[in-house]
Amino acid sequence: MTHDPWECTELSEAPQDWILATENGWGALVLRAAGPGNIARVRPAARDRFGSIVRRLPGGGEQRQPFRLTEADMSSIDDDIDVYLAEADIPPRPRGFDW
Template identity: 35%
Template structure:
């Protein structure tokens, strides 16, 4: 099914999903009508590095190394597998369509994550136990 997601260069009506297993599950349940993908160039990509020490916290951005990209993709694939969802094609950035009437792409993504996090599954959550929660929240936001 991942191959049904259109390859396109999104405009301002789309928000970039984070490179996490949770956001990959969001994309899966939002479906090809609400998600597109764009080839990843790799040029200029940065990773946020946060270092906490006794003297405070330092945040800096460093170039994303190829090995870091592979590690991130492996982690997402493992999370998706644990959720019972097939691995995504690699080499893409994934974007979620922002529904009409939302204030901004960032506020839409924040609202989506907040609604998911306020309805956690019972017991010790696993990637698969989040599926019905994510499916319901995503469905509600696009209905």
Template identity: 35%
Template sequence: MAHYWSEYPLAETDDQVPGELPAGRYVSVIPNGHGALTAWVAGPHRCFRRPYPASAHPPVKVTRGHPGKEPEEVWFEPFTEEDLRMVNDDVNSYLAEAGVRPQPRGFEWNVLVPESIRDGEDLERALRAKNNYIEPTEVLTAIRRLYESVVRQIPPSS
């Protein structure tokens, strides 16, 4: 069944899970095409969004020097609206190749996972470990299967 990103419940604070979602552990997906496909597969009944403007992102580490050597100089710069736009454009390009609607900019996406998954990096590793596909449409199919197997590890609520 088709759905829209606007149907995903919205949480206003970091410690809030919208009441219409099942109780459990939620982690933020990695902000890339793979993470966006995971949020899409989870759907609005197992995923919520939280505002995450550019101003809330941590600073970006910048290095200067030869790639094969120790950096000559390291500094941090603020994450800007332009950075947010570029990340979102990359994600949406990937989603388009998979046949998925564009994701709105400025949100963090949180999906339901079992207790064994600590964070988005853990989830990413769990899904990529058995997903060797390159084409976004194949990746989407694999994530559907893999995310369902991850969610089946969640004990039924009593």
């Protein structure tokens, strides 16, 4: 028996019906609540990852501008998720995976 709080199946590639967890604190809490028998992790394929800058326009419209996330951006996202989990007394999830 292991004491790894994030123990789960590690796959070599994402299954066809894979549902990628949201990369934020809530998404990490959902993974934790689902339990190891209901989640898996996979090393992400090399790909560009994007965020969006959303600007509200006068009259209620929106303007969206995509931008490519850097390694520093991804590390910052992981840092924020770790802080969120720590506030719930949950250890950080291993980095470098899609969940």
